[in-house]
Amino acid sequence: MATQVKKASNRKSPAWRIQLHQLPLGLRRGAASIVEISLVVASALVPYSIGLVAKSCTGTWPCTATETVPLNPVLANTKDAIAQTLAVPRRDTNQQVPPLTNLLWCAALAAPVLVVGRQLYLLGKKGQTSPKRSLGVQVVTESGDPPGLIRAVWREGLGRWGLPFTTAYLIWRYSGAFPDLGILLGLAALMWLGENAIALFDPERRTLHDRIAGTFVIDSATFTPYPEADRGIPLRSKKPVTLEVQSSWSEADDQRHEKVTTIVLSSGSRGRKLHLWYWMRQHPGTMLLIAAVSTMIAILGTFVGTQIYIQNQANWRDAKQQNNKVFLALVNQLSQSYPYQIEERRSAILALARLEDSRAVPFLVDLLGQEVAPRLIDTTQQALVSVGPKALPYLQRLNLALQKDEALLRGSALEERQLIARRLGATKRAIAKILSIYTTQIQNTDLSRTNLDKVTTEPAPFTLVLDKTDLSRIQFKGANLTGASLRGSRFFGAGEDGRLGTFDDWIADLSGADLKEANLTDAFLSQVPLNRTNLIRATLNRANLSNAQLVGANLSSAKLIEADLRQAVLENASLTGADLGDANLTKSNLSGARLGKVRAVGTKFDFALLTQSNWQGADMTEAQLRNANLQNADLSSTKLTRANLSEAQLQNAKFRNANLSAADLRGANLEGADFQGATFADAKPRQPDQFIQELPPAASSARVKGVDFSKVKNLETKQIRFICDQGGLHPRCE
Template sequence: MASPTIKRGKNRSSGQTFSVTTVSLLPRRCAAWIMEVYLVAMSGIVPYSIGAYIESHSHSQKVPLHPVLASLEEGIAQTLALPQSQTQPRQVPPLTNLFWGLALGTPIAVIGWQLYILGRTGRTLPKRWLGVKVVTTGGRSPSGLQILLREGVGKWGLPLSVAYVLWRYSPVFPSGGGLILFSGVMVLLEGGLLLLSPRRRCFHDQIANTVVIDTKQGYKKRSSRPSSPSVTVEVPLNSPNYSQKQRRNRSPEPVRTLVLRPTIEKQSPNLWLWMRRHPGTTLLIISLAGITLILATFVGTQVYIEKKADQRQSEQQKNQEYQFLVTQLAATSADPLQERKAVILALARLEDPRSITLLVDLLGQETNLSIITTLEQAFASVGTKALPALRQQNQSLSQQLQAIEDQTSSDYQLTAWRLRATKQAIAKILVLHNNQLSQVNLSRVDLNKDTIEIAPFTLIAEELDLSGINFENAQLSQARLKGSVFASAGQDKHEDTFDDLIANFKGANLTQADLSEAVLPCVSLVGANLQQTNLKRSNLKQANLQKANLSSVQLLQANLQQANLKAASLTGADLTQAQFNQANLEQANLGQLNAVGANFSEANLAKSNWQDSDLSGVNFTSANLEQADLSSTVLKGVNFRNAQLNNANLTDANLSQADLRSANLAGANFHGVIFSKVQFTNTNGFLKTPPNHQSEAIIKGVDFSEVKNLSPTQIDFICQKGGIHPQCIVEGGR
């Protein structure tokens, strides 16, 4: 009798397999992802666009931007390294606040709803439309934690964080295009990992233990068992153990195999069970941990106690020194001056906030000029910590001096000396600590030049770094600030980003000040008085000069590209070879100025006033001069190509050698306009010669059909030089 053959072996562990048609599923997964992003993006873009449109077109009363929106705007600007806004606090129509609030809340609601239904059903709306579903490797819908891991960490959080870090420390920072590029690459790399996975699982699926399936085909699940030993028994069919009847009923198989597999349960790690099996090791670990914790607590407590004791001792010693010096100062009030001066300087070195207050109060009461000078030196030695108290004392003394009518009185002279001491102390601190002034507030401070014989003063702060200082409404007339820097890069070492250190001169008085070659990009000079100020070769790019008084200012070769000079006054200014590319001079007053060779290309000059100005050789290419007043101006050699001159007033303007090609002249007033220079042959000025062709305006192809107040002589010139006018057509048809 043949005995059965027994074989021992191991079975392979099997897992779940899903029937996924990769060719059809992959495009649908990508389409679902694009649709999900599109829904979220459009839910924010649409209300934001409506709010922006209302902001630019609404004439309703404006209100401050909602604090939440303002904080969000500031946070986004800081994160993305965007330039600082110069219009704080921002004013918007009420409806703009509403729609921008929706632009913030709607995407959050859409994302929350999509995540909720994804956790409940495994499908967002786009996934449901396209027959795509997310399930766990066990075939169930994913839990909330898995959804957060999959969507918040794996799909978006980690790729965008890596992209931001790479962008932040790359050479392309702070370019927004670089951030978009890095983000796109990282998102594509994260999603592209599915091409390397046998189950087409992206990185976010792997960390969340999920898989994407095709709901149209379903999935097939096989139970999994751990690998275990097996016994195989092979029984030949011709064995005597089988009867003839059994043999006839059996299928023609050569061998009958029986597999006996023991059931082995896989035990999960159990800390409590391990501790029960290893009591000695457990006790040792707990004892060592307890001793370490006790020692750490003891050492930390001792360090804290000693630190506090040292701090109390230092404060006590400083207090004793302060009390001693105050006593000495009071006791020696009638003693020689040298002893009092020594006490004052010792108080300044004490580094006690009470010392600064005491010295400021002493300055307001001191009558000895020598002691006042010593106090000035003491404040300078204290440094920037003394500036807040000095600023308050300076403002108080300035008001007192203005209230005294008799300039020959002793009170006036003594107050002038005290005020001069505060000015000198502030000036010395600016010079000695010029790289530590980014957060200094000197608003409303009086640093005007004084010509009083007893207390003369002139602020001299040339070629210093004064970035970030606040001079709002400060008095700085005739200050000498040549070559000083008032705006520089912040901690990120890149300009035009949110953390830039930018000074504030809003409402400041800078009449006759010397700011030549100064660095002032993006600086706020709103409403500032810059009358007769020297700004030659200064950098005012993107500066805000709305409603500023720039009368008789010197802007020779200055850079004001993209600057905002709306409603500013530049009467009598010298703008020779200045750069105003893309600047905003809407409603600005530019009468009687000299702007020879200046560049106003692409600038907004609507409703501006240029009467009696010399604009020879100015570049107005693509500039907006709608409703501008250019009457009695010299426009010799001016480039008006592609300029908007509709409804502009050019009465009695000299347009010889001007280039008007492609300019929009609809509704412009050309009464008395000179198209060519007239030359005289004798000293009496009566005999004229024909104009030189090189001195004529270039008007070929220019449309004068809607130009107003053209004389017959002007029309003849237009027709002869190739201009377009209805009367030229009539004459051509005769």
């Protein structure tokens, strides 16, 4: 029997560690788990938080560079995978971040993996992670040895985390609680606590993951190793073996101030375990029968499968050969028939559309781009409509080509220009009909830059009418949809899971599209990208634009009566002359927007970001601007009668010649605001023979009680007198 001499130093453990080791084992075990989780979370949270700071700030450390780059592909794929698993909606599909943010977020992704790997290695080799070692907790097998790396991964990955969280996820996903993340977190916490709480009712104080991995959690400070003869006996039935060793000093020990305190026996042989090979040797007859039956099944299955495959391939070749003959015959008929043989050519075109051949659709589209007879152009268009959604990519490419031809032929002969217009009109009609007929069969169709604008002149008048149509799976980026009728249409729909607000939602992209004078009344445009979209004179009454992206969009003279624009992003957008009557823009972002002469009667701007926006000449009667941020906004000559500006941020805002009668300014911050020529109350008109003007009625007076006007600019004497009379604060008030 081999022995190992274990020496102990005279150095004593810190007092705090001794006190911790005196706590109950269960309490120390729970504390170790919390510390382990905290280490993993902190390793990801710290670099991620610094990365967020680097992304949001500019000019100072850690913002060392102002340029941005695309998000690292590994980060983007990880983000998508997490979002898809947790049903989180997609945001910022083309996210741009500073290079430092990319580096820090990569570190946030790698650090938890390194921390978990290190702790698993320590658990497998020594039975103790760093927190467990500090708290005097150790994980061992029945033989008293450390669990080993494979058993440690099995214990932590499956038993401790995998089983509880997978159970919680499945309950959340299929019980109707999906996609509420709060319920998922609650279920995960309950499952994790329940899995650990099993130890309270177990006589050996073992949790489920300990039973799955065959491990025990012991107090490392009091654990006594066992001799080699007891290695095969389960830990629960062992009795400690005490060896009496007389401590003795030697010269070497005297120099090192150490002495022999214990003798640790090395591990010996393990108990016999049942393995598959052992069972096979004990039952040779059964194994022979199983092998014979398996071989026969494999041979029979291979033979049947081969015959089925050969027959299917033969049938496929015959069908393909037959289709090829028909296709060549129809193409030959079209090439040999004369242009005036209209009926023969029409029959061949319609037959091609019904043919199951991958070459038929490209051929028909090419034919549409070359046909000169109006009747045959219409027939080809109808044939492509009957083909369905698979014709859309080819029609879109032909549409783009005809747009270029139309631009190049300006100034050419009228007949040639009309022919191009007729072909272009045919592609428009075909695309519109396919979108309206095959709505449920369209998947991620790209119609970017497609010309579907309204034409009122001959020879090809066209108006896109897709009212109450689901267009959520179509990309219209940069498309020309001028004058389109899209009343009640949906551009945002539930994905495969049938629920809005999840990862697989279908969201159309209208960025850069031309929707001038389009009718989008009652349209559902929530979450839809509309950045730099042209919506001049468009009708968006009662449209749902909540959370929509309208950065740089042009909404001049647009009608947005009762539209829902909550949390919409309209940075640097133009709404000059737009009608926002009774619209809801709560928590929207209109920073830098141009809203001159806008009509916003009764519009809600509560908690909206309106910094540096321009409202000159706007009608904001009864507008709700509670807690809105209007710093540096230009509200000159605006009508703010009965507007609610309570608790608003109005630093350095311009109210020159603005009408603030009956407006509520209580709690607003007016530091640096310019009130030159502003009206706080509608004065009662004087009679012709009346010398003294009467005080304005209280109902028309602005509410300024308690409002600090001490740091505002350009106040006139009569304005100060009104402020003082109404209970406002100013240095010249008595």
